Amino acid sequence: EAQVTQNPRYLITVTGKKLTVTCSQNMNHEYMSWYRQDPGLGLRQIYYSMNVEVTDKGDVPEGYKVSRKEKRNFPLILESPSPNQTSLYFCASRRQGANYGYTFGSGTRLTVV
Amino acid sequence: AQSVTQLDSQVPVFEEAPVELRCNYSSSVSVYLFWYVQYPNQGLQLLLKYLSGSTLVESINGFEAEFNKSQTSFHLRKPSVHISDTAEYFCAVTLDFGNEKLTFGTGTRLTIIP
Numbered sequence: 001e002a003q004v005t006q007n008p009r010y011l012i013t014v015t016g017k018k019l020t021v022t023c024s025q026n027m028n029h030e031y032m033s034w035y036r037q038d039p040g041l042g043l044r045q046i047y048y049s050m051n052v053e054v055t056d057k058g059d060v061p062e063g064y065k066v067s068r069k070e071k072r073n074f075p076l077i078l079e080s081p082s083p084n085q086t087s088l089y090f091c092a093s094r095r096q097g098a099n100y101g102y103t104f105g106s107g108t109r110l111t112v113v
Numbered sequence: 114a115q116s117v118t119q120l121d122s123q124v125p126v127f128e129e130a131p132v133e134l135r136c137n138y139s140s141s142v143s144v145y146l147f148w149y150v151q152y153p154n155q156g157l158q159l160l161l162k163y164l165s166g167s168t169l170v171e172s173i174n175g176f177e178a179e180f181n182k183s184q185t186s187f188h189l190r191k192p193s194v195h196i197s198d199t200a201e202y203f204c205a206v207t208l209d210f211g212n213e214k215l216t217f218g219t220g221t222r223l224t225i226i227p
Contacts, residue, residue: 004156031213040122042203042219043157050213058214090156098145098213099164104156 002027006091006105013081013112021076021108023091029103030096032074033058034066036087037107043090049074050096081112115140115206119218126194127226134189134221136178136204146187147205147215148178157203163187174198199225 004025013019025032033048035058045058049068063085065077074093078085088109092102116139126132138144145164149157161172168180178189187204204218 033215035217040219042119043217045214045216048214092157098207098209098215099162101147101159101162102149102157102215104149104158106156 002103004091004093004103004105006089006108009106009108011108011110013110015082015112016080019078019081019110021078021089021091021110023074023076023105024072025074025091025093025103026072027093027095027103028071029093030071031100032068032091032093033102034064034074034076035090035092036060037090038087046076046089081110083112086110086112115144115208115216117204117206117216117218119204119221121221122219123222123224125224125226128196129193131192132190132194132198132223134202134204134223136187136189136218138185138187138204138206140185140206140208142208144206144208146178146180147207148172148176148187148189149203149205149217151201151203151220153200160189160202194223194225196225196227198223 030051034046035043047066049055091105094100094102118137147162148160150160151157163180171177201220201222207215
């Protein structure tokens with residue numbers, strides 16, 4: 001089944017403790033992206049990657065890192081999480097070309113206390 | 114840069130009544146437009162998209178959206194809603210060049226009243 005897999009689904013952590021949210025897709029998509037969803041703000045792009053070793057900042061990149069060493073994986077790293085990073089995070093992928101729609105993962109609900 | 118406005122954050126509708134969810138975009142160049150749906154506790158799914166050609170696009174579950182260039186709108190409609198349509202709906206826009214960033218609206222929560 002074609003899908004984007006995120007782990008974990010739920011995570012509670014403490015301020016300052018480094019964490020990684022994994023994202024993997026099995027569709028050989030070139031383009032991958034991370035979004036955060038907050039009430040009243042919709043989805044905002046954190047980082048995106050147009051292909052292996054090619055990443056760039058989205059609208060809200062502060063406090064996040066990403067890497068794209070393999071085509072299928074696009075982990076999101078929070079080096080020192082803070083409470084304002086409490087949010088619902090989505091990874092998404094699509095084929096190269098803006099006319100293609102995204103396939104989204106099921107989301108990761110992160111709480112930083 | 115492109116932007117999307119969804120003025121209605123919540124829309125309650127009686128079952129079997131028609132619904133329209135409004136979406137307006139801002140861009141000085143040609144765009145691609147999308148509607149995504151998010152059912153409770155799930156990720157987003159592509160509902161329909163407008164790329165070019167016919168301004169009326171349809172989804173497999175009875176929704177349709179009409180691209181109106183003069184009004185810069187892409188409203189989503191359904192003539193008769195069902196309980197299973199309860200979800201949050203997001204309008205999104207992207208340019209067909211550059212970083213191809215997809216920009217989302219703030220979403221409209223559709224609640225169906227039995």
